[in-house]
Amino acid sequence: MEDPRSIFTMIIQGEIPCHKVYEDDLIFAFLDINPSSPGHTLVVPKEPARSLDELSDDSAQAIGRALPRISKAVLEATGASEFNVIQNNGPNAFQSVFHVHFHIIPKMEDGRGLTFPFNPSSIDHEDGARLSSSIRDLLSSPPSQ
Numbered sequence: 001m002e003d004p005r006s007i008f009t010m011i012i013q014g015e016i017p018c019h020k021v022y023e024d025d026l027i028f029a030f031l032d033i034n035p036s037s038p039g040h041t042l043v044v045p046k047e048p049a050r051s052l053d054e055l056s057d058d059s060a061q062a063i064g065r066a067l068p069r070i071s072k073a074v075l076e077a078t079g080a081s082e083f084n085v086i087q088n089n090g091p092n093a094f095q096s097v098f099h100v101h102f103h104i105i106p107k108m109e110d111g112r113g114l115t116f117p118f119n120p121s122s123i124d125h126e127d128g129a130r131l132s133s134s135i136r137d138l139l140s141s142p143p144s145q
Helices: 007-012 057-078 125-140
Strands: 020-023 027-031 041-045 082-086 102-107
Touching: 007 027, 007 041, 020 057, 027 057, 041 057, 057 082, 057 102
Parallel strands: none
Antiparallel strands: 020 027, 027 041, 041 102, 082 102
16 A cells, blocks of 8 residues: 655655754745755655645645745755746646655856746736636635535
């Protein structure tokens, strides 16, 4: 029978070793074992939500408080002055561990760090007006639980 817990749950529970950098009641952060650059850190809520839209307000607030503090420490420890914060949701968005997590990836002077091309396109302003209105309406409604 397959274990339904993610590898991150097992790391949080101490079943798999890691290089922990931070822990509080709601958040756990540790170095990525396949880093894009030195100091590549994963910041994970202890809540086992699969994607950001499933995360509770309490865990989301805790992530929001922890990310800047952890980012600052990672920069100071690595000597980097620039970094990316990446968070993926779903396999088509390149999520490979289905437990919410944020990557803090220092960008090193030698080029190590996150590299990828963005493929932006121009916005259709009529579509943008409809979409922004729809999003505003949804945000003004009480959250569904």
